[in-house]
Amino acid sequence: MVLKAHAIYTVAMRFRIFAALTFASLLFVAARGQTDRVKELAPGVFFWQGDPDQRQPANCTWIIFKDYVLVIDANFPWGARDILHTIQKTTNKPIRFVFDTHYHGDHAFGNSIFTDAGASIICSEACAGELRTKGAKGFENWKDAAHPLTGAHFEPATITFTDAMVFDDGAHRVEITRVGPGHSKGDSVAYLPSEKILVTGDLCVTWSAGNNVADADADYENWLRALDRMDKWDVKTVIPGHGTPAAQSALHAQREYLADMLSQVRTGKRAGKSADQLASGIDLSKHGNLAASKAGNATSIRAMYKRL
Numbered sequence: 001m002v003l004k005a006h007a008i009y010t011v012a013m014r015f016r017i018f019a020a021l022t023f024a025s026l027l028f029v030a031a032r033g034q035t036d037r038v039k040e041l042a043p044g045v046f047f048w049q050g051d052p053d054q055r056q057p058a059n060c061t062w063i064i065f066k067d068y069v070l071v072i073d074a075n076f077p078w079g080a081r082d083i084l085h086t087i088q089k090t091t092n093k094p095i096r097f098v099f100d101t102h103y104h105g106d107h108a109f110g111n112s113i114f115t116d117a118g119a120s121i122i123c124s125e126a127c128a129g130e131l132r133t134k135g136a137k138g139f140e141n142w143k144d145a146a147h148p149l150t151g152a153h154f155e156p157a158t159i160t161f162t163d164a165m166v167f168d169d170g171a172h173r174v175e176i177t178r179v180g181p182g183h184s185k186g187d188s189v190a191y192l193p194s195e196k197i198l199v200t201g202d203l204c205v206t207w208s209a210g211n212n213v214a215d216a217d218a219d220y221e222n223w224l225r226a227l228d229r230m231d232k233w234d235v236k237t238v239i240p241g242h243g244t245p246a247a248q249s250a251l252h253a254q255r256e257y258l259a260d261m262l263s264q265v266r267t268g269k270r271a272g273k274s275a276d277q278l279a280s281g282i283d284l285s286k287h288g289n290l291a292a293s294k295a296g297n298a299t300s301i302r303a304m305y306k307r308l
């Protein structure tokens with residue numbers, strides 16, 4: 001009986017300790033700003049999941065250096081506000097730099113939310129040029145009444161690089177490289193060699209809508225070369241522009257999907273088929289989730305047809 005009572009006592013104690021530890025870890029997670037949407041992928045490296053339902057489709061990553069925070073992709077203003085608050089829950093260090101992988105609104109229209117908080121915007125020179133022209137025009141002509149740009153203003157990049165830029169304080173290293181033109185002219189990616197994390201912008205996505213290939217300066221051949229180039233890097237985690245983080249194989253899946261679409265559009269166009277015929281006739285189903293949206297594929301096929 002004594003033993004039994006002792007056993008019950010021990011179980012009860014263990015449960016209490018377990019509950020206390022679980023609660024403590026929950027508190028810790030909450031204190032570090034983690035939610036279903038936010039994950040600390042490695043010490044000081046945070047990922048914020050984009051949400052198309054809230055028109056915050058693009059992902060965001062931030063790295064906490066010794067003296068400052070570097071943010072990758074500014075989202076739309078309403079997404080940027082959420083990101084800013086979330087970052088402030090993970091650190092009290094200043095957000096000093098925001099790197100836009102490319103100029104598109106879902107990655108750059110939130111720039112001013114961060115510059116108002118003291119940050120400077122960085123992107124490749126090619127991206128900065130696109131931002132000042134196509135980006136500014138898109139901002140000015142914004143028409144989504146449900147998601148107004150109220151409270152934000154157009155903010156260009158004030159720090160640029162031609163081919164590459166490195167942030168390294170001994171604790172963290174982030175290598176930014178321009179690998180475009182691909183999805184746009186100025187596409188650049190960020191690689192964290194210690195954590196083997198690659199942040200690709202929209203050169204790689206993992207969601208079911210596939211890529212948007214409609215940019216006036218998209219370059220499909222070089223896009224494929226860029227994917228091949230990154231596939232040679234030592235990558236454990238790919239953070240895509242849209243969709244959930246994935247293994248390195250996401251780069252290859254992306255390459256196959258785009259290469260297949262490109263080859264089928266090219267062959268069809270040469271054979272005299274119309275954009276409509278190709279949009280409804282091309283079968284990309286072997287690419288699984290990446291090609292799951294028929295409407296998304298059709299839009300890309302039409303855009304590609306027009307540009308080839």
Ligand SMILES: [Zn+2]
Pocket residue numbers: 058104106107202241242
């Ligand atoms: Zn995007």
